[in-house]
Structure formats: structure tokens, C-alpha cells
Amino acid sequence: MKTLAFVLYPGITALDLVGPLQVASVFAAFDPSWDVVVAAETLQTAPTDTPLGLTASHTFDQLAERAAPYAVIVPGGTEPTFAALADDRLLGRIRALAAGAQVVGSVCTGSLLLAAAGLLQGRRATSHWAALDVLGRLGAVPVAERVVHDGPVVTAAGVSAGIDMALALVDRLAGEEMARTVQLMIEYDPQPPHGPIDWAAIDRAAFAPLITGMLVTALADHPRLRERLTA
């Protein structure tokens, strides 16, 4: 039995976790040699950036008693994720899980946590489009692509990109036919009402103050990290 472990911490963007978790759960339903868990510091309900609360299936301590997960995937979020960049306990948990894993993944600003944990030094990686500069300041080589593979690391762009990343991971672990089957089961045949994002029409720089503002608030008690990330 190989385990796909998802990390939960308070304040995440719910879809960052649930998109790839749904893909992984359907995959494991088709292939019982895989097992999916959601791990957190406690089994208390964690708030999210939506009105929904989320509860893990295992604590990190419980997970540590089992065989090391094959893959660990870290979701992102907004201020709470930026605050977590200074949370040594969470970063230590991520580092410990990653040390035993064959695949280390992230969704959205979850890649900032991987970078802060020292797992992306010099690696190509992605993040939410508005956070790519911050990712670079944490030592990764930011890449504006939807899913980026670099050795054992696979990172997804913002929020919904976790679905594409997880399907790419299923493809890597079990092949194209399984990836297509999972895609069919979750009927992932996207039709955004106004088509794909028109990147040429987006003034990315206009969003930088939004990210800086979140970092300043989230890292108020960590001036050195705050300075480094908002430079």
C-alpha cells in the first residue's frame, strides 16, 4: 500500500486541497494499492477561506507511525499561508514528510511553504501567478506554467491548477489510461463561461500591492522574513 498524503493547516484555500484530493481519491478507488490521507497537527476542524471547516483523517503524529507516504502535497492560501511561512512547526512537519517521499507537491501558494521549508532551492517551480515573485525570493526558480515538474517536485499554479497537477501525477504513477478514467469520473471537461484566461489583458503588476499587503499583515511579527519577501 502506497500513501498519497495531503497536508491541512488552518486558513487554507479550500479548493487548493479538495481539487487534487478528489482526483487522488477517485484514483485510489480504482487502484486499491493506493491509499489517501489528509494530515494535520490536530483533528480539530480547521477554518478555510470559505465558510466550510475541514477535518483531517490523521494527525501528523499518527501518520509518522505508518510507512512514509509516497507523495506529500501541500495546499496554499492567502494571509494564513503567508503567516505559515514563519511557522517552524508546520515547516518541520512538511520537511519530515518530504524526507521520506518520492514526490513532493504543492498547489498555489503551497509552493511558498515548500520553498520556506528548504525544499525548492534552485528548483523550477510555480505558484499562484500573483505570488511568483515571492517564490523567487524564497530561492526557487519561478516558472509561469500551470504544472511544473522538477525531479521529485511537482508544483501547480493557482487554486484550480491543483486538479491538473493531480491528473498529471496520476498519469505519472499509473499511466494515461488511469488519468483519463479519473478525468472522466470527475467529468473534467472544462468550459469556463468566457473561455480561458486572457493573460494579455491582465496587468499583473497591478496585483503586487495586494500580495505585499498580505505579507506585511501576515508577517508583522517576523520583520526579517517580511523584508526579504517584500523587497
Add this chain to the structure above:
Amino acid sequence: MKTLAFVLYPGITALDLVGPLQVASVFAAFDPSWDVVVAAETLQTAPTDTPLGLTASHTFDQLAERAAPYAVIVPGGTEPTFAALADDRLLGRIRALAAGAQVVGSVCTGSLLLAAAGLLQGRRATSHWAALDVLGRLGAVPVAERVVHDGPVVTAAGVSAGIDMALALVDRLAGEEMARTVQLMIEYDPQPPHGPIDWAAIDRAAFAPLITGMLVTALADHPRLRERLTA
């Protein structure tokens, strides 16, 4: 303040709820005249078809003390959703919320619950591709499209289609610019690793026994409904 209310019940497919909930939450963050809630019979953690537990923000009774929600959206699932087709209490809750709403929506097999609650009689509606026949047996006019609007009702196809449905709903409530902004924030620029679903290659009929098997199990104690839906 207008409210977008999502229904939670035990055993749902997590992404059915979280996809559109994330879209709605980002929308409400940009337009504070909207408010988002997740309502359930209790505030106990509900299991899902993944290892994650979900907790509502309000009970149905708490929600009933407020102004009627503008929209109510019902997620689907597999066996637990089919079992809920015989759950008069849940159907009554959905009927009561729908009675005061301007928009009634569903994701995936959530449309079967709307139909079982008597809300889709003669209406064009969709569902997970494998459940369209069942939807027809419940009195709706099944349509194999990703998002189907019929008067106050908006239904989405399987699982991930809830994201497209919710963006279409934001478009309807607040216009194209807002829908595009939300799409950009959740970076919904889909790239399934093997492209869109190749429907021509899918033998839909081969999946009918899977659905029938789930209905037979889920409705074991409700032979008349079971007969009607598996005819």
C-alpha cells in the same frame, strides 16, 4: 445582504461542494453585498467520499432564522446521494430553501435530489453523465450539457462542472467582468494533461450497471423508488 447557500449532507463528493463554494467565496470577498453560507442538519463533521471531513457554517434551523437565501446549491455524490433520494427530511429542507430562493442550483447528482424534491418537473437539467437516465426517470428533461439554465434552475454536469456553473452564476448575478476576476483569482485556466474528454471514445452504456448497482445498494429499503429508478 444577499446569501448564497450551499447544502451539505453526509457522504457527498467533496469537490461538488468546494468547487462552486470557492468561486462564490471569492465573489463575496470582492462584493460585500453577498454572503456565503454552508448549511447542514447539524454542525457535526460530515464524511465525504474522500478522507476529508466537512463542517457547515450554519444548521438549516439557524439559516431559517435569517432572510431567505437568494440562491441554494446542492452538491451530489455516489451511494450516499442515491440513499438521500429517500431522505424526506433532507428533501424537505431543500424544498423549503428553494421556495424562498431566486436561483436553485446543483452539481453532479445533486440534480437528482432537486428532482426528487419535485423541483425539476418538466425542466431541462443536467447531472453527472452517467446519471442522466436516472434524472429523466425523476421527471426532469435530461440534457447532456455542462451547465444548463432553465428559469430559476441551474444545474451542472459531473463534479468539476460545478466550477463552470458557479462562474456562470457569478456572470448572471454580477456580470462578465466580475466572473473574469473570480476566474483569474482561482487561476481557472484549465489544462487537463490529455486535453478535454474524448466523448466519442467513451462507451457510456458500459457504465450503466455501475449506477444501477449503487442505486440497488443505496435504496435497498425503498423498493418502489429503487424499481422506478433502475427500470
